[in-house]
Amino acid sequence: MLVDLIAGARPNFMKISPIIDAVISAQGEGKDIDFRLIHTGQHYDKNMSDSFFEQLGIPQPDVNLGAGGGTQAEQTAAIMIGYEKLLLEGGKPDICLVVGDVTSTMACAITAQKLHVRVAHVEAGIRSGDWTMPEEINRLVTDSITNFFFTTSDVANNNLRNSGIGEDRIFFVGNTMIDTLLKHRPRFRQPEVWNTLGLKDKEYLVMTLHRPANVDQEEKLKFLIDEIVANTQGLPLIFPVHPRTKAMLNRIGIAHERLHMVEPLGYLEFNYLVERSKAVVTDSGGITEETTVMGVPCMTLRDNTERPETITEGTNELLGTDPKAIAPAMKKLFGDEWKKGSIPALWDGGTARRIVSILLDKV
Incomplete structure (x- = not known):
């Protein structure tokens, strides 16, 4: 065959x-x-x-x-x-x-x-x-x-x-995404940014954004990132930037002392950061599956998801695309009220x- x-x-x-x-x-x-x-x-x-x-x-x-x-x-x-x-x-x-x-x-x-x-x-x-x-x-x-x-x-x-x-x-x-995650989890490796920024376990957040609903409107993107930075209680925010998003950020000149925009990372390096983070803020679908298996709190900035099991069973929450949803979610996270979640069948x-x-x- x-x-x-x-x-x-x-x-x-x-x-x-x-x-x-x-x-x-x-x-x-x-x-x-x-x-x-x-x-x-x-x-x-x-x-x-x-x-x-x-x-x-x-x-x-x-x-x-x-x-x-x-x-x-x-x-x-x-x-x-x-x-x-x-x-x-x-x-x-x-x-x-x-x-x-x-x-x-x-x-x-x-x-x-x-x-x-x-x-x-x-x-x-x-x-x-x-x-x-x-x-x-x-x-x-x-x-x-x-x-x-x-x-x-x-x-x-x-x-x-x-x-x-x-x-x-x-x-x-x-x-099969989880097959790959479990096989390579013992091989996750520290990216350079870990030492450069002096990162520590559970004392930073990871963010990824690339969907048009979040990155195509300049004012909304700025408001969104401002809200995230303002509500992370002084922790660094590591943002591997998608090329499409980077062009927009450069155009509107977004900069924050605790917002660290880095180049896209390899699979092993990115998941090293995710596994050790306090939480992940994303608009990706696949990342919500990986955070569910690794037990990492995940906030999804979308109005819908094709992976509802990451919410009903896992560690993911759907916040929508309104930046005003960030503050209450972060309050829940830092108040140790985030759900623990479980791993879906198979x-x-x-x-x-x-x-x-x-x-x-x-x-």
Whole structure:
């Protein structure tokens, strides 16, 4: 059996890495399975990518489609053209496995199905209900043409059932992001900023912001960051800055003595900071999963989430995008009133093995 593993953006590789490990392990047991790792090139920075591949032990891609940037439509088209050419000239796999909800996920799923290659979707069924997010459109389209649905939670299972997907196609396997986290947790390493700023366990906060609702309006972004800084009780705030956000911050000249804007960090360094932080303030979805497993309080600056289990079971709280929500949340945090949370079912490090076992049995 040949499986095409599709990845286009950094979060994809965190989800693909344990699946590669599980395929190699199955090969060692004499199972008939192999993979072709395909990097669509949707997001590509040589320095960051090389470091990331090295840190997670991911082999170099068998194919890089080089799709690059452009608008949503341009990027989708470039990925589809590149993947179609590969399937026609380089041979078809037995299954195309896509992960997450980026443009590459949707584009390769469509291309595969049109050439009669079955599709498996890892992280299927998650929904925010917010159609203004491109990721939500990617999820809906991908799941409408998927054959095998690998899910992270019972919430996702119910979303699929409610859309008419039969039980025989839904496989509750857990979360491959957590496979990666648990495997590499003993290897987390101190970033330079730790010593440069004299950081101490539980005596700083980590922040990430990149979504348009938070960073595209200058006055709102300034008010948001001012509120966060004002309510962190004198603690440093470490802010690895997304390039898109950095451009906006430079334009409006935001600066605070305790706000430390640093370059994006490698996986091992970033999670070292997260694990030891007092709390995380973010608008990312994936980080809420990692903080839940590490037991770190997390404040999500969004009006909705596709990962509600991080709230109902984990350490995450949805604050919305109104900066006025920051103060009461911080009061709760510093008053030692933040919930402890628990780890959702099957977020145990064994997800990728379950996926490969199902593929061997079903495909």
